Amino acid sequence: xxxxxxxxxxxxxxxxxxxxxxxxxxxxxxxxxxxxxxxxxxxxxxxxxxxxxxxxxxxxxxxxxxxxxxxxxxxxxxxxxxxxxxxxxxxxxxxxxxxxxxxxxxxxxxxxxxxxxxxxxxxxxxxxxxxxxxxxxxxxxxxxxxxxxxxx
Numbered sequence: 001x002x003x004x005x006x007x008x009x010x011x012x013x014x015x016x017x018x019x020x021x022x023x024x025x026x027x028x029x030x031x032x033x034x035x036x037x038x039x040x041x042x043x044x045x046x047x048x049x050x051x052x053x054x055x056x057x058x059x060x061x062x063x064x065x066x067x068x069x070x071x072x073x074x075x076x077x078x079x080x081x082x083x084x085x086x087x088x089x090x091x092x093x094x095x096x097x098x099x100x101x102x103x104x105x106x107x108x109x110x111x112x113x114x115x116x117x118x119x120x121x122x123x124x125x126x127x128x129x130x131x132x133x134x135x136x137x138x139x140x141x142x143x144x145x146x147x148x149x150x151x152x
Contacts, residue, residue, distance in 0.1 A: 030119065030126070068083040
């Protein structure tokens with residue numbers, strides 16, 4: 001088994017140019033929202049709806065596998081090779097953190113949940129959500145405030 005952690009296994013298997021482009025695009029968006037703070041709430045809503053790469057892989061794989069089963073039972077048994085291939089790719093991704101669709105999806109701009117969260121927290125910091133932590137009366141209140149901000 002690969003020792004790469006769950007958090008960084010997709011970026012570890014992503015071409016450096018693709019990772020750089022994804023990061024540059026995020027930084028450009030943050031620069032825009034730094035100058036347009038009134039639009040941050042809308043962007044945060046967009047981020048809440050954005051599918052991360054894991055969800056995209058799971059949905060795509062299950063759709064292809066289901067289509068293969070249906071086609072295999074209605075059209076031709078050879079279509080059953082499709083769900084076998086797709087599940088093998090899912091297992092490979094679970095074990096190694098890589099599968100053949102991964103580079104394609106990354107080039108299309110699909111991000112990890114951690115990359116999406118990084119933008120989310122940067123936007124919240126730009127908006128000043130964390131400024132209130134310094135005004136909290138005690139450390140426990142500050143911790144609970146941070147947790148509540150993180151959940152929004």
